[in-house]
Amino acid sequence: MATERRLRIKTLVMVFAMVVCANTGDLLLKRGMSQIGAVQLSMAGLSHAFRLTVSNGTIWVGIIFLSGFMLSYMTVLSWADYSYVMPAGAFGYAVLTFLAVFILHESVSSRRWVGVVLICVGVLLVGQTKPRTTEARADLPKEVAA
Amino acid sequence: MIRVVLMLGVLVFGSTGGEIAITYGMKATGEPEELRPRALLRFLGRAFRNVWFWAGVPLMALSFYSLLVLLSWEPISLVIPASALSYVVGTFGAKYVLGEDVTLARWAGVVLVCLGVALVAAG
Numbered sequence: 001m002a003t004e005r006r007l008r009i010k011t012l013v014m015v016f017a018m019v020v021c022a023n024t025g026d027l028l029l030k031r032g033m034s035q036i037g038a039v040q041l042s043m044a045g046l047s048h049a050f051r052l053t054v055s056n057g058t059i060w061v062g063i064i065f066l067s068g069f070m071l072s073y074m075t076v077l078s079w080a081d082y083s084y085v086m087p088a089g090a091f092g093y094a095v096l097t098f099l100a101v102f103i104l105h106e107s108v109s110s111r112r113w114v115g116v117v118l119i120c121v122g123v124l125l126v127g128q129t130k131p132r133t134t135e136a137r138a139d140l141p142k143e144v145a146a
Numbered sequence: 147m148i149r150v151v152l153m154l155g156v157l158v159f160g161s162t163g164g165e166i167a168i169t170y171g172m173k174a175t176g177e178p179e180e181l182r183p184r185a186l187l188r189f190l191g192r193a194f195r196n197v198w199f200w201a202g203v204p205l206m207a208l209s210f211y212s213l214l215v216l217l218s219w220e221p222i223s224l225v226i227p228a229s230a231l232s233y234v235v236g237t238f239g240a241k242y243v244l245g246e247d248v249t250l251a252r253w254a255g256v257v258l259v260c261l262g263v264a265l266v267a268a269g
Contacts, residue, residue, distance in 0.1 A: 071186065071190070074172055074175075074190075074193055075178060075181075075186070077168065077169045077173070078173065078175055078178070079177045081240060081244075082165060082239075082240045082246065083236070083237045083240035083244075083246050083252060083256070084246075084252070086233060086237075086256075087255055090233070090259045093262070094262075094266075097266060109269055111265055112265065112268075112269055114262075114265055115261070115264070115267075116266060118262030119263065120262075121255075122254075122255040122258030123255065123259060124255070125251050125258065126255035126259070127255075128251065129249055129251050130247075133246050134246055134247075
């Protein structure tokens with residue numbers, strides 16, 4: 001029972017890291033790209049945009065967060081079910097809506113609030129199922145199985 | 147209309163196919179021994195040597211490009227809600243390809259999340 005509880009906690013921590021890294025990374029990329037401005041779709045325009053992109057600190061921090069997302073995503077899938085992680089990750093849509101309302105002071109439609117409630121109930125339902133329902137595979141290398 | 151449906155099919159099957167291949171690869175990679183930098187680097191090294199991981203990456207790239215193409219044809223309030231179908235298709239894949247035990251509670255959660263994402267994205 002203790003291992004089951006530990007598995008659940010570390011899975012939820014990783015899913016939380018995924019959601020935070022993905023949303024922060026997206027927001028930073030958006031902020032960085034709006035500092036650069038609209039990209040002209042010509043050879044000169046693209047190479048100019050490329051130079052501005054690689055020298056923009058905000059974009060690099062965004063890339064670090066998105067790499068953190070990929071690492072936490074790969075890590076959690078090494079032990080947890082895909083059908084557990086995928087819907088739980090949708091919690092990010094709810095977080096973004098709360099951020100939009102409380103930090104950006106945007107107005108949000110009632111339809112969107114209904115969506116947020118459905119996501120939260122759905123994530124709670126998935127969250128109380130067992131995070132892992134498959135056994136370790138037979139083709140695992142020995143160093144891993146040990 | 148037909149081209150939109152076809153491209154949506156490419157988007158949904160590309161993203162779920164890619165994620166399922168990566169999940170399959172990560173299960174073969176095994177958990178990192180501990181969540182510290184050195185162990186995580188070894189873990190990444192093992193993952194990058196797994197053929198299923200590299201099968202998943204181009205499929206996810208394909209789904210990303212089909213998303214861009216769809217967004218150039220149709221408004222985002224139609225494209226993202228339609229792509230929320232991935233949650234249902236992905237759950238079928240998890241059950242029948244990865245052999246995960248999808249209980250009634252998990253199915254109910256997935257369907258609610260799918261509807262919720264569609265509503266949020268539709269604005």
